[in-house]
Amino acid sequence: xxxxxxPKPEKSEGKRKVILLLFDALREDFVELxxxxxxxxxxxxxxxxxxxxIQMFKEARETHxxxxxxxxxxxxxxxxxxVRIKGMLSGGITNFFETSEEFGSSEVKEDNVLAQLRxxxxxxxxxxxxxxxxxxxxxxxxxxxHQEYESLNVRDLDSLDKNVANDIYKELDGGSKFSLMLxxxxxxxxxxxxxxxxxxxxxxxxxxxxxxxxxxxxxxDDQTTLIVFGDHGMTTDGNHGGS
Amino acid sequence: MRSVVFAYQKTPFAQHENFKDxxxxxxxxxxxxxxxxLAAIVSVLLDLSFPFSNLGVFHPAFYPSExxxxxxxxxxxxxxxxxxxxxxxxxxxx
Numbered sequence: 001x002x003x004x005x006x007p008k009p010e011k012s013e014g015k016r017k018v019i020l021l022l023f024d025a026l027r028e029d030f031v032e033l034x035x036x037x038x039x040x041x042x043x044x045x046x047x048x049x050x051x052x053x054i055q056m057f058k059e060a061r062e063t064h065x066x067x068x069x070x071x072x073x074x075x076x077x078x079x080x081x082x083v084r085i086k087g088m089l090s091g092g093i094t095n096f097f098e099t100s101e102e103f104g105s106s107e108v109k110e111d112n113v114l115a116q117l118r119x120x121x122x123x124x125x126x127x128x129x130x131x132x133x134x135x136x137x138x139x140x141x142x143x144x145x146h147q148e149y150e151s152l153n154v155r156d157l158d159s160l161d162k163n164v165a166n167d168i169y170k171e172l173d174g175g176s177k178f179s180l181m182l183x184x185x186x187x188x189x190x191x192x193x194x195x196x197x198x199x200x201x202x203x204x205x206x207x208x209x210x211x212x213x214x215x216x217x218x219x220x221d222d223q224t225t226l227i228v229f230g231d232h233g234m235t236t237d238g239n240h241g242g243s
Numbered sequence: 244m245r246s247v248v249f250a251y252q253k254t255p256f257a258q259h260e261n262f263k264d265x266x267x268x269x270x271x272x273x274x275x276x277x278x279x280x281l282a283a284i285v286s287v288l289l290d291l292s293f294p295f296s297n298l299g300v301f302h303p304a305f306y307p308s309e310x311x312x313x314x315x316x317x318x319x320x321x322x323x324x325x326x327x328x329x330x331x332x333x334x335x336x337x
Contacts, residue, residue: 016290031247060251067253092279
């Protein structure tokens with residue numbers, strides 16, 4: 001007998017993977033924006049960045065609009081990176097997060113996308129992390145494969161990102177065997193702290209970072225969505241700035 | 244300070260065609276994404292439940308299926324999760 005029940009619509013399009021890359025201090029004006037993207041910072045304001053900007057976001061939007069999304073990103077205070085990371089993975093707002101100590105269950109208190117992924121898939125090669133060591137105290141227990149690096153020398157703007165990039169490439173060349181890759185590059189932020197936002201070293205790190213992004217795009221597979229975002233901007237003197 | 248979020252895939256975003264229409268109707272929505280929304284975006288991409296204390300909303304352009312009924316259902320789930328959280332929050336802080 002023929003079955004006329006329509007086929008159950010396939011939920012989503014197969015299993016997707018995500019690379020969530022935190023690009024420390026990715027300020028809006030470090031990025032060339034297409035005309036259809038809303039701009040918050042006036043380009044002629046004092047202290048606006050004048051060096052070479054990241055071109056690839058605009059290029060991708062213009063040449064492959066169906067494959068690229070670009071939005072301004074706003075963040076809540078405070079602009080401390082650890083707080084931002086916590087909020088980003090839990091979807092929580094800092095004030096709420098702290099008051100939620102009231103909740104009895106720590107599982108609920110700490111619920112975040114990593115915990116959800118672990119709950120669904122169990123412990124296996126699923127969550128990988130490459131980046132700055134500040135993530136480990138918060139989320140280390142969820143990482144199946146990971147490498148953390150400490151930036152010991154503030155004048156060394158290159159080692160951490162180079163190591164992280166190589167780890168990412170190795171992971172992608174090895175077949176992207178993860179559901180979620182978290183990564184964190186800090187060269188631009190470090191350059192801002194060590195010098196200032198207008199310094200040629202900031203421009204150099206912006207160019208280096210864009211190279212890393214290009215390589216990731218080249219190496220990633222068809223099931224992967226790459227999300228690159230900044231946690232905060234950078235004031236003219238190279239600090240984090242308000243919201 | 245303002246930042247940006249950029250997303251890229253080697254295959255089209257499933258909502259690309261729908262999103263072109265939505266763009267004109269939801270101008271405010273495209274003005275910016277909030278950092279707090281990233282957890283919800285990753286949740287829909289990986290087909291996970293929203294974290295318990297999530298206060299973010301996913302942007303439909305990221306939704307990995309072109310079926311608008313599914314997107315709608317996901318928004319309802321997102322709203323129900325807020326409600327569950329806010330109720331629990333109010334009970335816990337009474």
